Amino acid sequence: MSLLQVRDLHTHFISRNLDNEIRVAKALNGVSFEVSRGEVLGLVGETGAGKSLTAYSVMDLLKPPAKVVGGTVEFDGRNLRDLEAEDMNKLRGSEIAMVVQNPRSSLDPLTRVGEQLIRVHTAHTDTSESAARARAIEKLGAVGIPAPEQRMRAWPHELSGGMAQRVLIAMALMNEPKLIIADEPTTGLDVTVQAQILDLLRELVVTHNVAAMVITHDLGIVAHYCNRMAVMFAGRIVETGDVETVFDNPSHPYTRTLIASTPERLKEGKQKVLGGGAPPNLYNLPPGCHYVERCRFADESCNKPLSLDQVGDGHFAMCTRLDAVREGWPS
Amino acid sequence: MLMRRLVLAIPLLIGILFFTFMLIRLGGQDPVGLLAGPTATTEEIEIVRAELGLDKPLFTQFWLFLGDVVQGDIGKSWISNRSVTLDILERIPITLELLLWGVALGSVIGVPVGLRAAFRHDKWFDHISRGISLLGFSIPTYFLALLLLFVFFFLLGWSPPGMGRISLLISPPPTVTGSYLIDGLLAGDLEVARSAVAQLILPIIAVAIISAAPIVKHTRAIALEIISSDFVRFARASGLPSEKVSRIVLKNSSTPVTTFIGTELTGLVGSVSLIEFVFAWGGVGQYGLNAIIRGDFAAVQGYVLFLALFSLVVFIIVDLLVLVLEPRAVAE
Numbered sequence: 001m002s003l004l005q006v007r008d009l010h011t012h013f014i015s016r017n018l019d020n021e022i023r024v025a026k027a028l029n030g031v032s033f034e035v036s037r038g039e040v041l042g043l044v045g046e047t048g049a050g051k052s053l054t055a056y057s058v059m060d061l062l063k064p065p066a067k068v069v070g071g072t073v074e075f076d077g078r079n080l081r082d083l084e085a086e087d088m089n090k091l092r093g094s095e096i097a098m099v100v101q102n103p104r105s106s107l108d109p110l111t112r113v114g115e116q117l118i119r120v121h122t123a124h125t126d127t128s129e130s131a132a133r134a135r136a137i138e139k140l141g142a143v144g145i146p147a148p149e150q151r152m153r154a155w156p157h158e159l160s161g162g163m164a165q166r167v168l169i170a171m172a173l174m175n176e177p178k179l180i181i182a183d184e185p186t187t188g189l190d191v192t193v194q195a196q197i198l199d200l201l202r203e204l205v206v207t208h209n210v211a212a213m214v215i216t217h218d219l220g221i222v223a224h225y226c227n228r229m230a231v232m233f234a235g236r237i238v239e240t241g242d243v244e245t246v247f248d249n250p251s252h253p254y255t256r257t258l259i260a261s262t263p264e265r266l267k268e269g270k271q272k273v274l275g276g277g278a279p280p281n282l283y284n285l286p287p288g289c290h291y292v293e294r295c296r297f298a299d300e301s302c303n304k305p306l307s308l309d310q311v312g313d314g315h316f317a318m319c320t321r322l323d324a325v326r327e328g329w330p331s
Numbered sequence: 332m333l334m335r336r337l338v339l340a341i342p343l344l345i346g347i348l349f350f351t352f353m354l355i356r357l358g359g360q361d362p363v364g365l366l367a368g369p370t371a372t373t374e375e376i377e378i379v380r381a382e383l384g385l386d387k388p389l390f391t392q393f394w395l396f397l398g399d400v401v402q403g404d405i406g407k408s409w410i411s412n413r414s415v416t417l418d419i420l421e422r423i424p425i426t427l428e429l430l431l432w433g434v435a436l437g438s439v440i441g442v443p444v445g446l447r448a449a450f451r452h453d454k455w456f457d458h459i460s461r462g463i464s465l466l467g468f469s470i471p472t473y474f475l476a477l478l479l480l481f482v483f484f485f486l487l488g489w490s491p492p493g494m495g496r497i498s499l500l501i502s503p504p505p506t507v508t509g510s511y512l513i514d515g516l517l518a519g520d521l522e523v524a525r526s527a528v529a530q531l532i533l534p535i536i537a538v539a540i541i542s543a544a545p546i547v548k549h550t551r552a553i554a555l556e557i558i559s560s561d562f563v564r565f566a567r568a569s570g571l572p573s574e575k576v577s578r579i580v581l582k583n584s585s586t587p588v589t590t591f592i593g594t595e596l597t598g599l600v601g602s603v604s605l606i607e608f609v610f611a612w613g614g615v616g617q618y619g620l621n622a623i624i625r626g627d628f629a630a631v632q633g634y635v636l637f638l639a640l641f642s643l644v645v646f647i648i649v650d651l652l653v654l655v656l657e658p659r660a661v662a663e
């Protein structure tokens with residue numbers, strides 16, 4: 001059984017224009033995926049595909065005009081969408097922890113690092129202040145921060161980006177979460193620090209037996225640190241499967257484009273980048289495949305409603321022109 | 332930090348003195364004709380001019396003036412023939428009493444309203460408080476003062492007439508601080524204190540209204556920015572209870588709001604003169620306004636110097652407050 005099962009999640013931005021007409025931007029259009037304990041799922045796609053929105057929809061942290069309008073989020077046997085706001089808040093930071101982009105600006109600038117770790121723990125448990133303190137020092141040590149006791153007294157602005165991200169990871173671990181959602185955890189960090197942070201995350205997934213979801217636009221990260229991957233495009237998952245399977249046998253033309261666009265492949269000079277361009281207009285999406293405007297294999301069959309179909313062992317893709325793509329893709 | 336600010340203030344003050352000195356003299360007002368009287372002959376006028384030192388070149392005049400200022404002598408008012416320094420020192424507590432009570436009341440109302448508006452973003456409380464604050468922004472200061480007098484003195488009769496700081500029938504208390512209210516209390520004379528309070532209420536409300544409007548607007552903007560910051564978002568994602576999240580917002584708003592109220596104070600010390608005028612308050616503001624109207628060079632100079640020094644003192648106090656509010660600033 002998977003720990004987190006998201007089924008047919010729909011999130012819309014509902015607003016009114018100047019003529020007071022209701023306008024709906026369909027940002028998530030039936031997102032389905034699952035994550036199990038001990039595995040890392042990579043959610044990959046271009047900016048605006050809905051990766052972060054998926055995470056915030058799962059966490060119930062959307063702000064108007066964004067709203068989840070359909071689907072189920074099953075976590076550890078409960079449907080999170082049925083939970084009261086207060087119960088959901090208890091879950092956040094304890095059973096589901098988040099590691100975010102911009103770690104330095106995500107720490108409260110006027111509170112010492114240690115206090116922030118402690119308050120995340122005491123907010124969710126009845127632990128005493130001193131026990132929480134000991135735990136905070138232990139977790140800072142566990143994420144590889146040298147001299148954790150001294151670091152407890154540090155102010156957020158005294159930390160480097162990499163240090164701050166370690167602190168956020170330590171904070172995520174404070175309440176022994178079952179799931180860690182990492183939203184672009186290494187954007188803005190040096191490449192060497194990136195590798196350290198991701199190694200750490202992966203190691204924690206194994207040692208603590210948690211499930212992790214890593215949101216990124218970097219296929220390299222997916223290839224190196226994830227077990228399974230899901231490729232998002234315009235509010236849908238267009239392909240998902242084990243990382244090796246998808247990389248060896250990409251089926252959806254968008255996945256192929258992404259893989260062909262990685263620096264290693266471009267350097268080989270064999271593959272051409274096809275299907276670039278802007279994301280589709282979320283106010284007026286095509287009736288069938290969302291990728292149709294950028295796809296050179298599109299025909300009239302692409303305008304029919306489509307589903308995520310099995311193309312291999314645990315490997316699914318949302319495309320009606322799989323054969324044409326396989327044959328016609330320039331090698 | 333404090334020393335540096337003080338040292339940097341010296342050239343600033345000299346610059347302010349220089350520009351006001353030149354501006355009033357190039358403004359086309361000639362006090363000599365006024366002082367010599369309409370029947371004065373040309374020779375008499377020239378004698379007066381020489382007495383005032385106005386026959387010397389402008390830069391020489393400024394140099395001499397600067398020498399006097401360093402010794403604490405801003406000059407003599409050509410109208411009252413009294414020392415401007417003494418005139419102003421005497422009136423400072425009078426203006427401060429009005430200004431500080433007014434801004435304190437404005438902040439006590441404005442800060443919570445602004446915060447609540449931010450927490451209730453786009454709800455009815457937010458819309459209404461924004462509408463009212465816009466009204467406070469748009470109403471001219473002197474008109475507001477007149478309107479208050481019209482309604483509360485003339486129509487309702489709740490307030491005494493706006494004729495100074497104490498009823499004409501009561502003799503002022505012996506001067507200790509210069510505030511009739513405090514001095515009355517110090518002298519144990521409750522009747523004096525009561526009269527002083529009655530006279531204070533309307534002008535204080537006027538200052539409170541014109542200060543609360545921008546305080547609401549800026550407090551709301553500051554809090555909204557912090558509410559949408561990464562760290563508040565992350566605090567929510569960490570499942571902190573909403574009271575704790577609110578406390579993070581309050582803590583992080585306190586410094587910018589304090590700084591804003593300080594800035595606000597330095598602006599209001601100028602506009603309060605119109606309120607003083609309407610209520611015949613007799614503070615520095617009214618003194619300065621009269622000086623400008625009558626071309627009383629030394630008094631104008633003294634007024635501007637007061638404004639500059641007041642701003643300097645306020646900013647220093649704000650800096651000290653920030654040291655208290657911001658643990659980081661102490662650490663560095």
